[in-house]
Amino acid sequence: MHGPRRFLDKGSVVTQEDDPKAPNPWKLSTVHRVEELKTLIRMTPIWAAGILVITAAAQQNTFAIQQAKSMNRHLTKNFQIPAASMSVFTQASMLVTIVFYDRIFVPVARRFTGLERGISYLTRMGIGFAASLLSTIVAGFIEHRRKNAASANGLINRPHDMIPISVFWLMPQYCLNGVAEAFSSIGHLEFFYDQAPESMRSTSMALYWLSISAGSYMSTLLVTLVHKYSAGMNGSNWLPDDNLNRGKLQYFYWLVAFLQFLNLIYYVFCTKIYTYKPIRAGVIEEIRLQEDVIELKNHV
Numbered sequence: 001m002h003g004p005r006r007f008l009d010k011g012s013v014v015t016q017e018d019d020p021k022a023p024n025p026w027k028l029s030t031v032h033r034v035e036e037l038k039t040l041i042r043m044t045p046i047w048a049a050g051i052l053v054i055t056a057a058a059q060q061n062t063f064a065i066q067q068a069k070s071m072n073r074h075l076t077k078n079f080q081i082p083a084a085s086m087s088v089f090t091q092a093s094m095l096v097t098i099v100f101y102d103r104i105f106v107p108v109a110r111r112f113t114g115l116e117r118g119i120s121y122l123t124r125m126g127i128g129f130a131a132s133l134l135s136t137i138v139a140g141f142i143e144h145r146r147k148n149a150a151s152a153n154g155l156i157n158r159p160h161d162m163i164p165i166s167v168f169w170l171m172p173q174y175c176l177n178g179v180a181e182a183f184s185s186i187g188h189l190e191f192f193y194d195q196a197p198e199s200m201r202s203t204s205m206a207l208y209w210l211s212i213s214a215g216s217y218m219s220t221l222l223v224t225l226v227h228k229y230s231a232g233m234n235g236s237n238w239l240p241d242d243n244l245n246r247g248k249l250q251y252f253y254w255l256v257a258f259l260q261f262l263n264l265i266y267y268v269f270c271t272k273i274y275t276y277k278p279i280r281a282g283v284i285e286e287i288r289l290q291e292d293v294i295e296l297k298n299h300v
Helices: 002-012 031-049 051-061 063-069 083-113 121-152 167-195 198-229 249-273 281-299
Strands: 163-166
Touching: 031 051, 031 121, 031 167, 031 198, 031 249, 051 063, 051 083, 051 121, 051 167, 051 198, 051 249, 063 083, 063 121, 063 167, 063 249, 083 167, 121 163, 121 167, 121 249, 163 167, 167 198, 198 249
Parallel strands: none
Antiparallel strands: none
16 A cells, blocks of 8 residues: 555655745645545545445335236235335335434444444444345345245236235345445445545545446346346246246345445455544635645745
């Protein structure tokens, strides 16, 4: 890490070609701006680790809905739950987790760790990643159970018939996904806000939304690759468009879970080598003020 840092430091070194009174900003930068760039570079590996969590969560709005459509959604004889409304369990579990975290978990954890937040935002993100991994694994086993129910009732080739298995079997994966979002998403936002340069905090929030976009594109890429490389001689694949009962959606879930497991290992490694922002906010503002005064004097 020292090599790249020394390389970036050269951007603030005045050479014979530079005019200190009227520096070219494309050739000579201030020390403060160089330090800001270093901070953003340090944040990038942690940012990248959040992409795959979004990829896994995206399946709750696609394949999980297809699963729900084929299952028994009746609450009464004449009323059944809309398949897309199952996401309410994600939102509910996320809200309950947030309340539990703020009101119970943080005060208890604070006694043991001495941290104002109870645990660091990096630890909070890690818990979210682990919950997301567990949610994907559970989703694979529930899909396996759904297909067994379809096979036992002779519905493998009848995709539009209701499989006699309750849609509430999907609740665990939805609820675990809500827990994952409560930990990983909020931890991600805390990380960006605390570690981003003070002058770029509003801009750094865009990194969070960029990770969501990247995760959605990653989901599309994975589905495309699975369609291509899991295709059989008869044109079937793991994720058929016309009959989910004849597919192998559980294999896809477990593939995503395996990638999440590798991503979790990568994340733990990144947290081990990550160095927190070395300069406090007040010191940074003081440096910026001094640099502005010097620059103003040079122009005068």
